[in-house]
Amino acid sequence: MMIACLPGDGIGPEIMAEALRVLAALDLGIETAIADVGGAAYKAHGHPLPPETLELARTSDAVLFGAVGDPECDNLERHLRPEQAILGLRSALGLFANLRPATMFKGLEDMSALKPEVASAIDLLIVRELNGDVYFGEKAQRVLEDGRRQGYDFMSYAEDEVRRIAHVAFRAAQGRKGKLCSVDKANVLETSQLWRDVVIEVAAEYPDVELSHMYVDNAAMQLVRNPGQFDVVVTGNLFGDILSDQASMCVGSIGLLASAALGERQTASGTFGLYEPIHGSAPDIAGQDKANPMAMILSLAMLLRHSLGLEEAAVRVEKAVSQALADGITGADLGGSAGTTEVGDAVLARL
Numbered sequence: 001m002m003i004a005c006l007p008g009d010g011i012g013p014e015i016m017a018e019a020l021r022v023l024a025a026l027d028l029g030i031e032t033a034i035a036d037v038g039g040a041a042y043k044a045h046g047h048p049l050p051p052e053t054l055e056l057a058r059t060s061d062a063v064l065f066g067a068v069g070d071p072e073c074d075n076l077e078r079h080l081r082p083e084q085a086i087l088g089l090r091s092a093l094g095l096f097a098n099l100r101p102a103t104m105f106k107g108l109e110d111m112s113a114l115k116p117e118v119a120s121a122i123d124l125l126i127v128r129e130l131n132g133d134v135y136f137g138e139k140a141q142r143v144l145e146d147g148r149r150q151g152y153d154f155m156s157y158a159e160d161e162v163r164r165i166a167h168v169a170f171r172a173a174q175g176r177k178g179k180l181c182s183v184d185k186a187n188v189l190e191t192s193q194l195w196r197d198v199v200i201e202v203a204a205e206y207p208d209v210e211l212s213h214m215y216v217d218n219a220a221m222q223l224v225r226n227p228g229q230f231d232v233v234v235t236g237n238l239f240g241d242i243l244s245d246q247a248s249m250c251v252g253s254i255g256l257l258a259s260a261a262l263g264e265r266q267t268a269s270g271t272f273g274l275y276e277p278i279h280g281s282a283p284d285i286a287g288q289d290k291a292n293p294m295a296m297i298l299s300l301a302m303l304l305r306h307s308l309g310l311e312e313a314a315v316r317v318e319k320a321v322s323q324a325l326a327d328g329i330t331g332a333d334l335g336g337s338a339g340t341t342e343v344g345d346a347v348l349a350r351l
């Protein structure tokens, strides 16, 4: 098995180094190969996503991705900017399912935007469709006959697009508490009505998963009122964009949140995917041993679970991280004083 490691810019290389130390300590016999991406790739090869990097990603079982974004590249033409690398990877690799877990770690309840007793129950996974919806429909501005300007965005989902994300979500629910909540706006939107119909069809293949439906406005409210009721939430691109950011604030630090983007290709023991922290390259703290590597380490855990089928190893990593947090090992992002390598050491010690 082979992992393509793309550290990227800013704090990317520092936090990637900690994740790779964790991987080495697990001693799973997994090969790794490192390649440039983002601003680092632009500076070395003239392009944020060089063909060699894309090829490496394509031929691996999974991609571990740090972060891209470099203030020195802000004035480049759009297609040369570091951020284009992640968009390019998602589309070239056909990654259509975004998984974002939000779990409340013990001892960090005070970091939540919610009351600690409400936040402590959070252990959910948002599965967001990534390739469709209003973001990718025809869009334009035009001037109407009476001279008023109008903007429009065409929202659509085809049934196969809904079906494949539904399968990802049902499988994820099977690996968790067996509950899936599909979020839509079927009382108003035709796309949502189709979404709901297809999710119900797919549910027939997963009798062990308990399916419920919720309108997105209610879901936004429930996420704050009683987030403990959710296990897996599946939703479209637009609603998922909003709800997943909302969910991250419910659990606190940006330095703790991992994500996966899965495609259709199956690996020997899972699904091909790209794994990255939800935070960016944090140029303000790069190179100062201040970045919290936990989101990167937890991204590695997701990789082991979803792409390599190594559930036991994934749980080991997750437990080591939550144990370190429970023992009070926190970086500046959580009001603590532990540096990047110190946090890495603490996690390694608890593996």
Ligand code: ATP
Residues within 6 Å of the ligand: 011, 068, 069, 254, 255, 278, 279, 280, 281, 282, 283, 284, 285, 290, 291, 292, 293, 295, 331, 332, 333
């Ligand atoms: P992007 O556009 O790439 O998402 P951004 O401008 O939204 O980037 P981030 O890079 O995510 O921002 O950083 C936002 C803030 O959070 C910064 O002040 C940064 O230092 C801090 N931050 C981000 N990641 C971490 C981390 N792993 N550890 C500590 N602080 C972090």
Ligand code: MG
Residues within 6 Å of the ligand: 279, 280
């Ligand atoms: Mg951001």
